[in-house]
Amino acid sequence: MANPTWILETRELTKRLGGKPVVNEVNLAIGRGEIYGFLGPNGAGKTTTIRMLLGLAKPTKGSVHIFGHDIRKERIQILRKVGSLVEYPSYYGHLSATENLEAVRRLLGVPKSRIGEVLSIVRLTKEADRAVKGYSLGMKQRLGIATALLGSPELLVLDEPTNGLDPAGIQEIRELIKSLPGSHGVTILISSHLLSEVEQMATRVGIIAKGSLIYQDGIQMLRERAKSRIRFGVSDPEAAWRLLLSHGYQADWDRRQLSVDRTDDRTVAAIVAQLVRQDHQVYRVEEETASLERIFLEMTGTEGSL
Amino acid sequence: MLRMFRSEWLKIRRSVMWLLIAVSPLIALAFGLFGFKQEGSFPWIEALSLLSALHAMLFLPLLTGIYAALLCRYEHAGGGWKMMLALPVSRTQVYFVKFAVLMLLLAATQLLLLAALLAVGWANGISSPVPWRTIFASLGGGWIACLPLAALQLFASVAFQSFAAPLAVNVICTLPNMLVVNSARVGPYYPWAQPMLAMLPREDYGFGAFNLSLETLTIVVLGSFCVFFAAGWTYFAKRSV
Numbered sequence: 001m002a003n004p005t006w007i008l009e010t011r012e013l014t015k016r017l018g019g020k021p022v023v024n025e026v027n028l029a030i031g032r033g034e035i036y037g038f039l040g041p042n043g044a045g046k047t048t049t050i051r052m053l054l055g056l057a058k059p060t061k062g063s064v065h066i067f068g069h070d071i072r073k074e075r076i077q078i079l080r081k082v083g084s085l086v087e088y089p090s091y092y093g094h095l096s097a098t099e100n101l102e103a104v105r106r107l108l109g110v111p112k113s114r115i116g117e118v119l120s121i122v123r124l125t126k127e128a129d130r131a132v133k134g135y136s137l138g139m140k141q142r143l144g145i146a147t148a149l150l151g152s153p154e155l156l157v158l159d160e161p162t163n164g165l166d167p168a169g170i171q172e173i174r175e176l177i178k179s180l181p182g183s184h185g186v187t188i189l190i191s192s193h194l195l196s197e198v199e200q201m202a203t204r205v206g207i208i209a210k211g212s213l214i215y216q217d218g219i220q221m222l223r224e225r226a227k228s229r230i231r232f233g234v235s236d237p238e239a240a241w242r243l244l245l246s247h248g249y250q251a252d253w254d255r256r257q258l259s260v261d262r263t264d265d266r267t268v269a270a271i272v273a274q275l276v277r278q279d280h281q282v283y284r285v286e287e288e289t290a291s292l293e294r295i296f297l298e299m300t301g302t303e304g305s306l
Numbered sequence: 307m308l309r310m311f312r313s314e315w316l317k318i319r320r321s322v323m324w325l326l327i328a329v330s331p332l333i334a335l336a337f338g339l340f341g342f343k344q345e346g347s348f349p350w351i352e353a354l355s356l357l358s359a360l361h362a363m364l365f366l367p368l369l370t371g372i373y374a375a376l377l378c379r380y381e382h383a384g385g386g387w388k389m390m391l392a393l394p395v396s397r398t399q400v401y402f403v404k405f406a407v408l409m410l411l412l413a414a415t416q417l418l419l420l421a422a423l424l425a426v427g428w429a430n431g432i433s434s435p436v437p438w439r440t441i442f443a444s445l446g447g448g449w450i451a452c453l454p455l456a457a458l459q460l461f462a463s464v465a466f467q468s469f470a471a472p473l474a475v476n477v478i479c480t481l482p483n484m485l486v487v488n489s490a491r492v493g494p495y496y497p498w499a500q501p502m503l504a505m506l507p508r509e510d511y512g513f514g515a516f517n518l519s520l521e522t523l524t525i526v527v528l529g530s531f532c533v534f535f536a537a538g539w540t541y542f543a544k545r546s547v
């Protein structure tokens with residue numbers, strides 16, 4: 001039986017495509033009411049993972065449990081309570097937005113009034129009776145989000161939902177997503193290749209790179225990491241480094257400075273005292289604050305690739 | 307199941323398919339109105355032969371492929387498979403409903419051909435009673451003989467993203483029909499020729515595969531239908547979208 005505290009849990013989820021693992025032993029864990037930011041650069045395996053979560057593709061290895069049930073065994077019961085938008089929005093171009101939603105509504109069996117509700121949530125009411133093939137990308141994206149919301153899901157899986165939206169649209173969707181867990185108790189998995197995009201709404205993040213989950217924890221812990229080092233500008237970094245090492249402090253040095261992991265004030269004071277006692281000149285002591293985005297780039301190893 | 311039919315209905319309600327359904331019966335009607343001469347002692351059967359010749363040899367197999375491709379096109383184009391299969395529906399149901407809709411479209415085509423036949427008979431003032439049994443055996447038989455081809459074409463249309471590929475194959479395979487029916491050995495096993503073998507009145511066609519008993523044809527049709535349908539269905543149930 002799966003751990004009941006998690007709404008969604010994967011164990012060693014693996015997908016091999018063309019001989020190499022595109023998703024490799026991923027263990028996701030998402031709790032009720034969370035907004036989970038699923039981050040990774042292009043080609044990291046986000047969409048492939050999401051496909052397996054929804055039963056659209058079969059894992060090569062590993063398992064997916066949603067609401068405590070195995071997706072392989074109880075797919076239909078699970079999907080009744082899941083709304084999703086995968087990769088790019090799906091639609092029937094020759095139908096209007098209302099008819100598109102009606103086609104899905106008939107399968108879900110929810111009341112007709114939901115169509116008007118979700119259309120107004122994504123602000124498509126005015127355009128609702130026009131054929132979708134004439135929509136802009138952003139409007140199609142909104143329709144996709146409306147479709148995902150139609151069945152009043154308990155779990156919402158959104159794969160890059162702000163793709164193609166203008167800044168105002170992104171802001172709107174962000175506000176909408178933030179409001180859902182509070183007002184409806186919805187749990188949300190939202191994927192993105194930009195940390196900054198989910199940073200303001202996610203309660204937890206999972207970071208995937210080259211198919212492996214390399215980080216999964218609260219966004220706060222990631223922020224902690226972001227200001228992670230104390231730098232000492234000193235006259236002779238190498239000698240200072242040896243000194244610190246001999247006193248049991250882990251440090252790094254380069255031509256101009258010495259740096260240690262972020263630590264408490266007493267340790268910093270002790271280090272400075274040591275240096276001064278040995279006649280090192282200390283020019284400055286500063287905290288290095290890397291941006292979250294930078295941490296993300298370093299972690300995913302895509303720094304400098306663009 | 308019913309809700310899925312209702313959803314499917316919404317998608318095809320405003321499609322070009324409705325125009326296509328009328329094409330073959332209208333051509334047959336024109337043939338009948340201008341080409342039919344009341345000569346023999348079985349005018350209805352002669353009219354039926356005339357109207358169904360081109361229809362059964364060419365249009366019925368072609369339309370089977372076109373309907374199948376159209377039913378899958380809007381799913382391929384806008385990511386419909388992905389959307390539908392992430393909803394609480396079983397893949398088996400999705401596939402069965404697609405197939406059922408395909409067969410219903412073919413049935414509608416056959417009914418329109420019946421209407422064309424009755425119109426020709428009425429216009430020519432055929433006085434003998436309508437031989438309903440023979441007519442229904444022909445139209446119904448032609449419809450049932452579409453089963454294997456429909457299963458094959460739905461399989462191809464589901465498997466290929468492209469709209470044109472399965473259609474091209476269908477056209478190429480339909481064209482040799484006239485030759486294939488001459489062979490008693492190959493004819494009954496050729497899915498594209500089966501509608502013709504089943505539909506044309508046997509009294510008028512005493513050659514090649516037409517000499518086969520109806521039982522043999524029925525067994526071959528139903529047997530190959532089961533094989534093709536099972537293949538398409540298992541493929542659809544397993545595929546990644």
Ligand SMILES: Nc1ncnc2c1ncn2[C@@H]1O[C@H](COP(=O)(O)OP(=O)(O)OP(=O)(O)O)[C@@H](O)[C@H]1O
Pocket residue numbers: 017018022040041042043044045046047048049193
């Ligand atoms: N059918 C396939 N055969 C082989 N490799 C594939 C196949 N489908 C996807 N891949 C590979 O899997 C990797 C992950 O793809 P995926 O679409 O999951 O990435 P993603 O994280 O969603 O990226 P993006 O941010 O661009 O959407 C890519 O490197 C891709 O090339």
Ligand SMILES: [Mg+2]
Pocket residue numbers: 046047048087159
């Ligand atoms: Mg993706």
